[in-house]
Amino acid sequence: MAKQKVKKTGKELFFEYYQNLYGSRFDNLIDSLALEPKYFTYQYDEKSEKYFLDSGSVLAALCLPLENAENILDMCAAPGGKSLVIAKHMNQTANLTSNEYSKDRYIRLKKVVEEHLPEDVASRIKATCFDGATWCKYFGEVYDAILLDAPCSSERHVLNDEKYLAQWTSSRVKSLAIKQWALLSSAYRVLKQDGYLLYSTCALAVEENDGVVSKLLKKFPNAKILEIDFEKVYKEYADLPKAEKTQFGYHVMPDMTDGAGPLYFALIQKQ
Numbered sequence: 001m002a003k004q005k006v007k008k009t010g011k012e013l014f015f016e017y018y019q020n021l022y023g024s025r026f027d028n029l030i031d032s033l034a035l036e037p038k039y040f041t042y043q044y045d046e047k048s049e050k051y052f053l054d055s056g057s058v059l060a061a062l063c064l065p066l067e068n069a070e071n072i073l074d075m076c077a078a079p080g081g082k083s084l085v086i087a088k089h090m091n092q093t094a095n096l097t098s099n100e101y102s103k104d105r106y107i108r109l110k111k112v113v114e115e116h117l118p119e120d121v122a123s124r125i126k127a128t129c130f131d132g133a134t135w136c137k138y139f140g141e142v143y144d145a146i147l148l149d150a151p152c153s154s155e156r157h158v159l160n161d162e163k164y165l166a167q168w169t170s171s172r173v174k175s176l177a178i179k180q181w182a183l184l185s186s187a188y189r190v191l192k193q194d195g196y197l198l199y200s201t202c203a204l205a206v207e208e209n210d211g212v213v214s215k216l217l218k219k220f221p222n223a224k225i226l227e228i229d230f231e232k233v234y235k236e237y238a239d240l241p242k243a244e245k246t247q248f249g250y251h252v253m254p255d256m257t258d259g260a261g262p263l264y265f266a267l268i269q270k271q
Helices: 010-033 055-062 081-089 103-116 132-137 155-159 162-167 170-189 210-219 231-236
Strands: 039-042 051-054 071-074 095-099 125-128 143-149 191-201 223-225 250-252 263-270
Touching (some): 010 155, 010 162, 039 055, 039 081, 051 055, 055 143, 055 263, 071 081, 081 143, 103 125, 143 170, 170 191, 170 210, 191 210, 210 223, 210 263
Parallel strands (some): 071 095
Antiparallel strands (some): 039 051, 223 263, 250 263
């Protein structure tokens, strides 16, 4: 009688999946995810309340060009840290829509904006609660710049939650990649000609990062990947982590940055 195949646990499947992705780097990477995230203290001005977010998230948000942007969208904005970064660097005449689909997270987003920005700046930020994947059904090409920090596997949180780790399967990655594609394609459709779109996730899975961007490039021939000149960013924020180059974007990896990230981002222009 043939032996019954033993079903692998979620933890075993998780470790096997990422071991195959990262090979000899895997052990150090997993150890770094157990560290306390490397937080960055962000403040609009000396009078504003301080906000703490992952330093990789600050780096990514600063890489969205805002010089000539008047209409800006943060499509999946909660809890609000990246919107704060955008608010500090956008033009004084620019307007920012900070959107969040989850009602609870939307409420938190509104609170973060109200508590961490001067009233005159907060008045130019509109918080909304809609599904970003359907945004293109209601708007045309109206945004000069879009930040899409898409919901993702967030492996750091999975590793630190025994319940989620026990339930993990690779189908989670595939399911999230489908949602990310819906969000990215919607965001691209509402981006103006010559506008900029920065796609980011806090995932390690390539399928959720370069894999989703690759799909966009195949679908839209006028989408162009841009190289990022980090010199200007590091000149103003020297303590931010360095990012590794990937096929289409960049990746802040915690094993190389004392715990910052993971944070993947790619800059796209509609030409």
